[in-house]
Amino acid sequence: MALTLEDIHRIAYLARIEIDAGAAAEVHAKLTAIFSMINELQAVDTTGIVPMSHAQDVALAMREDRVSEGDQHALYQSVAPAVEDGLYLVPRVIE
Amino acid sequence: METVADLAAALRARKLSSVELTEQTLTRIEAAQQALNAFITVDRDGALAAARAADAAIARGDAPPLAGIPIAHKDVLMTAGLRTTCGSRMLDNFTAPYDAHVVQGLKAAGTVLVGKTNMDEFAMGSSNETSWYGPVRNPWDTRYVPGGSSGGSAASVAARLVPAATGTDTGGSIRQPAALSGVCGLKPTYGICSRYGLIAFASSLDTPGPFARTAEDCALLLNAMAGHDARDSTSIDRPKEDYARKLRQAGGARPLEGLRIGLPREYFGDGVAPDVMSAMETVIADLRKLGATTVDVTLPAVKYSVPVYYVIAPAEASSNLSRFDGVRYGHRATQYRDLTDMYCKTRAEGFGAEVKRRILVGTYVLSHGYYDAYYLKAQQVRRLIADDFQRAFAQCEIILGPTAPTAAFELGAKTDDPVQMYLNDIFTIAGNLTGTPAISIPGGLSHQGLPIGLQLQANYFEEARLLEVAHRFQQATDWHRRAPAFAT
Numbered sequence: 001m002a003l004t005l006e007d008i009h010r011i012a013y014l015a016r017i018e019i020d021a022g023a024a025a026e027v028h029a030k031l032t033a034i035f036s037m038i039n040e041l042q043a044v045d046t047t048g049i050v051p052m053s054h055a056q057d058v059a060l061a062m063r064e065d066r067v068s069e070g071d072q073h074a075l076y077q078s079v080a081p082a083v084e085d086g087l088y089l090v091p092r093v094i095e
Numbered sequence: 096m097e098t099v100a101d102l103a104a105a106l107r108a109r110k111l112s113s114v115e116l117t118e119q120t121l122t123r124i125e126a127a128q129q130a131l132n133a134f135i136t137v138d139r140d141g142a143l144a145a146a147r148a149a150d151a152a153i154a155r156g157d158a159p160p161l162a163g164i165p166i167a168h169k170d171v172l173m174t175a176g177l178r179t180t181c182g183s184r185m186l187d188n189f190t191a192p193y194d195a196h197v198v199q200g201l202k203a204a205g206t207v208l209v210g211k212t213n214m215d216e217f218a219m220g221s222s223n224e225t226s227w228y229g230p231v232r233n234p235w236d237t238r239y240v241p242g243g244s245s246g247g248s249a250a251s252v253a254a255r256l257v258p259a260a261t262g263t264d265t266g267g268s269i270r271q272p273a274a275l276s277g278v279c280g281l282k283p284t285y286g287i288c289s290r291y292g293l294i295a296f297a298s299s300l301d302t303p304g305p306f307a308r309t310a311e312d313c314a315l316l317l318n319a320m321a322g323h324d325a326r327d328s329t330s331i332d333r334p335k336e337d338y339a340r341k342l343r344q345a346g347g348a349r350p351l352e353g354l355r356i357g358l359p360r361e362y363f364g365d366g367v368a369p370d371v372m373s374a375m376e377t378v379i380a381d382l383r384k385l386g387a388t389t390v391d392v393t394l395p396a397v398k399y400s401v402p403v404y405y406v407i408a409p410a411e412a413s414s415n416l417s418r419f420d421g422v423r424y425g426h427r428a429t430q431y432r433d434l435t436d437m438y439c440k441t442r443a444e445g446f447g448a449e450v451k452r453r454i455l456v457g458t459y460v461l462s463h464g465y466y467d468a469y470y471l472k473a474q475q476v477r478r479l480i481a482d483d484f485q486r487a488f489a490q491c492e493i494i495l496g497p498t499a500p501t502a503a504f505e506l507g508a509k510t511d512d513p514v515q516m517y518l519n520d521i522f523t524i525a526g527n528l529t530g531t532p533a534i535s536i537p538g539g540l541s542h543q544g545l546p547i548g549l550q551l552q553a554n555y556f557e558e559a560r561l562l563e564v565a566h567r568f569q570q571a572t573d574w575h576r577r578a579p580a581f582a583t
Contacts, residue, residue: 007459015413015458016420016435017451018443027455030513034456037514038402041472044479051474052481054299055285055530056331056555063325075192081427088422091434 003032099164099258099312106153106163113153113163117146117207120165123256124209130581131232131254133247135170136178137210145207152205161319162205167260169245170211171218172198172303173292181294182214182226182244185425185445195292196327197261197303197320204319212247212260216447217416218268218296220244221519224510225449232506233276234581235545239503242272245306249276252306253546255582259307259316263293265300266404267498267523270535273306274498274548277537277577279565280306281313282523284555285530286331288317289324297411298329300404300527309575310536310565314339317558333556341563349386350567355491356382357392362496362522371497374539374547378568379495385567392487392494396479400524401517403480406460406473407528412450413457419445452513481529488554493564496522498548502541522550532558536565537574546577 008028012019019027073086082089097105105111121139128134142165149163168174171181173191180186194202202208215225223231223246231246233239234254241250245262249272252260262269264282273280281304288303295301305316318339323332358379363372379389421427421441428440446454460469487494499519509516526533531554538549549568553561569575 003459008455011455011458011462013439014462015454016417016438016442017446017454018436018439019451027452030452031455031459033512033514034405034452034517037517038405038456038460038469041399041402041406041476042468044396044399044472044476046472046475046479049475049478051471052478052528053474054329055481055528056329058329058331060328061325061330061332072192076423079189079192079424081421081425090422091431091437093434 003028003035097258098309099161099307099315102164102258103161107158109153113146113149113207114143116163117142117165117209120209120257124251127254127256130237131234131250132229133213133231133251133254133256134167134210135180135182135213135228135247138177138208141177142207142209149205149207159203159205161201161315164206164259165209165257166201166206167210167212167248167251167257168198168208169214169248169260169262171214171263171294172261173294174198174208174211177211179211179294180227182216182228183445183447183450184227185419187227187426189425193292196289196324198292200319200322201261201316206319209257212245212251214247215244216450217294218244218263218265219412219449219453221267221271221516222509223247223272224506225447227447230506233503235277235503235579238505239545240275240506242275242503244268246272248306249273249278249280252278252308253579253582255578259305259312262304262306264302264304264527265297266408266527267520269304269306270498270523270533270548270550271520273535275503275546277546277579278306278308279310279313279534279536279575280304281317281534282526282532283317283321283558284532286329287321287558289327289330291324291326295415297408298415299411300408302527310534310562310569311339311342313534314342314562336559338559338562341559342566346567346570351382351564352386354387354493354564356387356389357487357491357494358389359392359394359397359487359494359496361394361397366500366521367497368501370541371501371547375497375549378538378549381572382568385571390491392490394483394487394525396476396483397525399476400480400528401521403473403476403528404524405456405517406469407477409453409457410461410470411457413454413461416450416454449513477528480525484525484529484531492553492557492560494552496550498522498535498550502543502545502547526552531555532561534561534565536569537577539574540577
């Protein structure tokens with residue numbers, strides 16, 4: 001499962017991180033080293049082992065469905081890059 | 096500076112006011128900032144207002160247990176109205192709209208928040224060199240790293256700037272800097288301290304916990320930090336407990352009589368530096384004098400904990416950090432063509448190299464066709480590691496070993512080799528994968544006079560016993576009283 005330079009560009013796009021052509025080679029070299037360490041796992045026999053997704057095997061807690069928070073949109077939007085009339089502004093997506 | 100327990104007693108006896116103590120603390124922080132870079136934000140006005148309120152509560156006689164004690168929070172914990180950066184350019188301009196649960200708990204206990212400590216960007220690092228705000232330096236020798244990711248909290252307690260601070264531990268980010276900086280750092284059982292308001296890195300591993308000079312102080316802080324919180328779906332609903340209760344019992348000459356300590360052969364292998372190994376031998380002899388016996392145990396799957404971690408943590412991080420898109424908070428690029436280009440440029444500018452690497456690793460292991468080979472495989476090996484610990488805990492109450500294979504390393508020594516940097520956490524990661532509690536306490540000095548950390552691990556919810564063992568060790572030894580020349 002060798003990582004190619006093409007894979008780097010593909011996952012960078014999936015992750016929405018711009019990587020220029022110059023930096024891609026260094027990222028490729030570092031990720032290749034990281035994956036050669038990760039690939040040690042392939043040697044472990046895990047037949048029949050139940051995956052462990054969490055430290056505690058507890059079911060997700062349920063809570064009562066009731067309004068617990070007041071309207072705080074002005075506070076929460078006070079840290080946004082661009083807002084107008086209570087809406088977050090982004091570049092136009094539909095012409 | 097005294098311990099939290101000593102300061103709380105002095106404040107209550109009115110030998111000292113919180114305003115005086117807070118002023119002294121702020122002065123020390125300012126004086127040390129250029130040399131250590133331990134703080135990102137200092138809140139002088141807020142701290143003095145809280146100190147005045149604490150003094151008033153003490154005068155009225157209705158003060159909570161930690162009234163007037165100055166503390167610092169790692170800058171990954173949200174503090175209402177105060178800048179919270181995660182050590183990242185992405186959140187350089189971010190003011191938290193609410194408090195984290197553990198911040199609320201420590202506020203309710205009366206502590207005085209003096210500021211936010213420097214950290215590896217988004218808690219990703221083992222040396223505090225990935226911070227957008229520059230590295231933190233080790234107060235024992237400023238050419239060396241303090242450890243990471245909670246490097247600012249560790250360094251500020253080590254330099255006696257504050258008596259205690261908070262941190263978060265995802266793969267060792269409390270224990271490893273505690274070890275390298277010569278202080279105590281506790282990672283509680285996963286689920287004991289709510290993650291609400293802790294800016295997420297890897298949700299199944301992230302654990303808030305305290306830094307202090309003594310195990311006793313860690314217990315006092317944990318009392319204020321722990322507790323069920325309905326806002327974190329993984330917070331455990333258990334009866335409230337006093338984590339310092341066993342420390343108050345009389346110890347006697349052999350206070351650890353009956354304690355069985357497990358020594359995993361995997362913790363004493365080739366990669367461990369000779370001075371760390373000999374420090375551990377001295378520590379074990381000291382614990383035997385206190386009545387403990389030792390038993391050899393084995394944790395064969397622990398050698399896979401670093402690769403398991405570097406699948407699971409980046410996978411969770413790639414999902415968690417997708418929220419930083421330049422729309423709702425944080426940095427937004429100024430030049431872009433369209434919405435997708437805005438996301439890509441915002442994230443390219445806002446994140447540093449290590450954070451980007453981990454997001455890319457996580458994106459890859461979760462991508463189509465690779466999930467079973469990486470993520471599922473890592474979760475299966477995680478189970479094998481947890482099973483190893485349960486077998487070991489059937490033979491002993493405490494597992495002992497070094498917190499890190501070496502004492503602190505020099506700044507820049509490992510920045511070009513991520514895998515070497517990751518291997519620094521080889522003994523701490525398993526505690527996060529299993530979710531079991533562990534503490535690092537000072538356990539010796541290296542041949543260069545730098546601190547060596549001793550890690551004690553216990554089974555789920557055994558914090559009170561873990562803290563008791565650390566406390567008995569500290570009553571009989573003085574490693575925790577050693578301070579860097581910087582602090583004097």
